Amino acid sequence: MTSGSDGRRPVLTGLGAVSCLGAGVGPYWNALLAGGAAPREVDLPHLNMRATRMYRVPGAAVPEHPRRHAGVPLGAVPRMAVAAALEALDDAGIAGPDRADVAVVMGSEMGNASVQEERRGAGGAGRPRWTPLAVAGAAVGTAIGSRRGNIGVGNACSAGGYALGIASDLIRSGEASVVLVGAADGVTRVGMGGFDRLGAADPQRCRPFARDRAGTMFGDGAAMVVLESTTHARRRGARAYAELAGVAWSCDARHPTAPDPDAAQLVRAMREALADAGLRPDQVGCVLPHATGTALNDAVESRALRQVFGPGTDRLPLFALKAMIGHTSAAAGIFACLTAALVVSRARIPANAPLEQDPDCAVWLPLEGPLRLERPAVLANTCAFGGNNSSFALTGPGGTT
Amino acid sequence: MTKPAPTREELRDFFVEELELTDELLPYDAEFAVDLGIDSLTTMELVVQLEKRYGVRLAEAEFAELTSVNAVHAVLSARLGTA
Amino acid sequence: MSGPARMRVTGLGMIAPGVDRPDRALGPRPVPAPGWFRVADALPGRGYRRLPAGCLYLLAAARAAAIDTGASFTGTPADRRAAMVGTNNAGAALIEEFDRTIIDLGAAELSPAHVPYMAMSMFAARLAPEHRLRGFDLTTNSPAVAGLDALQSAARALAAGRASVVLAGAVEEPPSPAQRSSTPTAFAPADIGAAILVCEPEDAPVDGATVHGYCATHSAFVPGPDHVRTVLAALWRELVHDGPPPRHIDAVLDDSAIGAAVAAGLPEHARGGGITAVPAASGGGCLTPVRRVVGRLAAPDGRGERTAVVAASAHGHLSVTLVTPAGDPGRRPLPVHTPTTSTTTKGHRP
Incomplete structure (x- = not known):
């Protein structure tokens, strides 16, 4: 920009x-x-x-x-x-x-x-x-x-x-x-x-x-x-929690309720949100995935994250918000945004709810915490019926990327 | 309550009618999703109709097996007994 | 504050009782005769049988609009195609039927193929696989104005580079039977049908398609009827700040306090031009205002003049679309929309 x-x-x-x-x-x-x-x-x-x-x-x-x-x-x-x-x-x-x-x-x-x-x-x-x-x-x-x-x-x-x-x-x-x-x-x-x-x-x-x-x-x-x-x-001298640095949309254009197993459009949404924000994947310090607890969706999103973040996925903390407040449907994306703003402004990532992780979901869910946010940006995903994806990135206010 | 199992031909007629196909377009082993692009909800909807028609109730795990006319025939025959 | 983005319209599709062509969109809203919509005629091919009625109307209108635009729509890459559709009542009868089924028989008896349509946005979502829309597929839902809001959001998304072509419009089914019978005011004629406009950025190269005209939409909110006059004046000023005022106003209003206040406030903006009062569909519905937009863009000589289509909800929403038909004799060349830096970046995305 x-x-x-x-x-x-x-x-x-x-x-x-x-x-x-x-x-x-x-x-x-x-x-x-x-x-x-x-x-x-x-x-x-x-x-x-x-x-x-x-x-x-x-x-x-x-x-x-x-x-x-x-x-x-x-x-x-x-x-x-x-x-x-x-x-x-x-x-x-x-x-x-x-x-x-x-x-x-x-x-x-x-x-x-x-x-x-x-x-x-x-x-x-x-x-x-x-x-x-x-x-x-x-x-x-x-x-x-x-x-x-x-x-x-x-x-x-x-x-x-x-x-x-x-x-x-x-x-x-x-x-x-x-x-x-x-x-x-x-x-x-x-x-x-x-x-x-x-x-x-x-x-x-x-x-x-x-x-x-x-x-x-x-x-x-x-x-x-x-x-x-x-x-x-x-x-007006207002303090900001974070900048909404990038937002991208995409659509699977495929199945009424199931995600595209290739996750091509979710991957595109994440990449375009990062590009819109002027961020590289290695500048993301935390992801709030859509992660609903649905068998196929979580596995697909895990693979999509790996496509975007590569081997760095192993060291990228995820915070699975829905394990703590449930799936708030239409509000899920705003709860994710609000939580991401708090993570950015306080530079802390809450620990995840205890779980026995599915090996098909090769992502990192820190169970101890809170962790420090080590890198400047937080990315969040939302997905829905109809194959509608959205991804957005938050950074510190004032271009701290 | 329980009816005799449908023949493969009866089942194909049912799917041809419901999916707006022809016999040529629906070989017995054609996979609904892969070969015909039928989404899983439509398959589920049709199986529900078959459940009602033949007075059976299939378990959710069985739904995943119902990928072709042959597969549906096998599941229903096992349940109802072959005629 | 900059004014609303404008977009160019290259395709029109319209389906409603008694209306099967865009140039008939300004016609009356009759009570639908049984069998008025024939799937086999409107949507040849298979895979439509189990879709709810509203979905079929929308698919039929979109198909007609895409054909009207032709190669410049089909030639746009899937990632750059999108849809933006307003609705208030699509699925209302289905939701009621689902709830009755759960109450009387249990959720296990719900129809799997219909269940996703409990989410109103699934109606527009069906456009995506049909027309390979991978840019986005978004539903707007504010009472009465959702259709015009879809046009507004489409124009903004085009200006921001989120897509190169958007199928924008509205779809409606009538309110559910119980809702209709329990309300003292007459519900018929309700909004039924769908209208779709194929929209492109105003300044994109014209790719062989016929240009029907241009649309710009602005909206505001009135937190009570006392505020209508000042809000309307500000909205009007911002909407026509860089072009000639409309020669005509189509006002789609209900009999609420807000509706009456908007009706009373419009004459001072008509500048001697005519005002056509169009009663809003009872029981809500956001299709009628979009029908006016389609009709004005498609109308043969005379009625195709620069028109402001106004819609307001009893709840406070107020939206106005400025329609400039391509053949409008009073049309000055529209100033080129100046994209912001971020939108330029996005517009050049592969």
């Missing part, structure tokens, strides 16, 4: 999270260092399936407000998104009238579907009223008083990575100076049952790269980050 575009490099200046580790980014990080959460039985009625656990947000961490928006009852997903958004803006120090200039990019797949499922599950008590699934973005926009664009993004389990790409492009193109970008997804019978039907749901826990992994396990939650141009952050 030349100096002319330096002012438009996007930096992360605020973080917010509601997860199974509780409300707030502080408790989130401490709990990651302490080993994460354990899954619990989901208390939905009619959960007629084998795998019935999730990494659940504690009841006390789910905000009660806002209850409605424009006549639509809001379920836990949009309410958590609003709480995480307010935390992220407070963290960034953006308050009052300045919030009107904040654009919103919101990833969500099942979104407000829980509201419909509650009515349906209650039998004749009330038929589900129509609600748009993707109402969290508007709830956030209203709560913060935004008057800038408000873009809703799907793309299932890679929604977060795509939301980050759009937010990054908004800032690099000069279309926006500050973007609140995040994602949220929740607990739905259909989401759980669908994965159960495909044999992709682990009834015990989420155990990426483990020999006995048996599918993924969902977690609910919302994660939001404030992304702003370097110039804007500098002008």
Whole structure:
């Protein structure tokens, strides 16, 4: 990159999270260092399936407000998104009238579907009223008083990575100076049952790269980050956690649910994210893989990492986040981004959850820690149904690469 | 409840119809995924239909074996007994 | 703050009840007659039988649009091809059916082939293997504006060098039967069908394809009806900052407080031109605004003038697409979009 575009490099200046580790980014990080959460039985009625656990947000961490928006009852997903958004803006120090200039990019797949499922599950008590699934973005926009664009993004389990790409492009193109970008997804019978039907749901826990992994396990939650141009952050004296230095997208264009065994497109996404960030593979000190605990996906991603990082893969620490908070679906990419920002800014990598590693997954998962981040960049992946991949790289703010 | 096992011809007719193929395009040993590009979910969907039609329930491990008309015939015959 | 990126449109595809061609896209939205969509005609070949209806509409619209563009689409390498599609209700009936199945019979009875469509983004995802789209395949989903947002995000992604050609548009199925029957307001006519535009960067060399025109989309948010007037004024200023104002406005609005406030605020931006009020599809849906864009680009003489297509949701989303048909007599040469350094780098990626 030349100096002319330096002012438009996007930096992360605020973080917010509601997860199974509780409300707030502080408790989130401490709990990651302490080993994460354990899954619990989901208390939905009619959960007629084998795998019935999730990494659940504690009841006390789910905000009660806002209850409605424009006549639509809001379920836990949009309410958590609003709480995480307010935390992220407070963290960034953006308050009052300045919030009107904040654009919103919101990833969500099942979104407000829980509201419909509650009515349906209650039998004749009330038929589900129509609600748009993707109402969290508007709830956030209203709560913060935004008057800038408000873009809703799907793309299932890679929604977060795509939301980050759009937010990054908004800032690099000069279309926006500050973007609140995040994602949220929740607990739905259909989401759980669908994965159960495909044999992709682990009834015990989420155990990426483990020999006995048996599918993924969902977690609910919302994660939001404030992304702003370097110039804007500098002008208002904001401190940055990290720079979102590169984002790339690709698509397998192959199977509805299974990854391409050659991982050609995931490899391309990683390489282009690094190229976009101006990074060499040996400058990456940690990877947050997509790593869902699904048999084929983890093996394919391991091979893809080896293609990108070569023999250096043996010395490259991976942090398998989903073993600690579950697979937060649309929000997975934002949780990865938020975690990567903390890893970069604190230069520490939490230890992985204990596991007996699958020899088919030849990657390094440090079990002791936290480790120091020895190299400047962190790379993260998201993959999804439809073969949608996204990869993004974070570095220290101010071009510390 | 249990019905007699289908013949290979009956099975091929079923797959030809469901996959919109012709007999020539579906030899008994053609692999659904490799030779015909049929994705695993479609195969699974069709096997579910066969389960209902013949009143059997296959284990998930058996699904991976159902790669061709011959393979499906072998699995169903073993389960239902050859006619 | 720089204005929104513009893109060039070289192909159009449109499928909806009573509409099988782009130049009929401005027509009415009738209640669909049974059998209005014939798979065998729209999608010859095999492998379509088990797909949900919305997926078929989208594949049919994309196929028509790709054929309309011709060699400059098929000649683009797979890594540089992409899709960006808006939807609000695709799969709504399926999700309801899945939940009923789980409640009544258990998850083991779900159809394996249909299960992935519980994720709304799987509808657009089906375009990728069909047209070998390896750049990206992204779904936008904001109420009412997701279709115009898809056009906006496509233009931005093209400017950023993420692809060289994007199939952009919208697909809709009606809301689920229970949602329709439980809502006091009339749901028919709902948005049904799909519209696709083949989009390229405005300044890329024209590779033999017919240029239908140009699109630029801008969006904003109104955190309540009181804010509509000021937000609309700022959005309009940024959208037309470097070109002539639209000669016509197509306003796709519902009867919400936001919709009414937008309708009241538009005349001051019409500059004496006409405003066509198009009732938004009840039960949500983001296809109607994209139909207006397609119709304006495809319309024979007269109706093909420079038009602003406006869509707003009851929840606060506001998006406007400025459509400049190639034959618009008032069209000045559009200024070349200046790419930022990072986008230049990406644009030159192999």
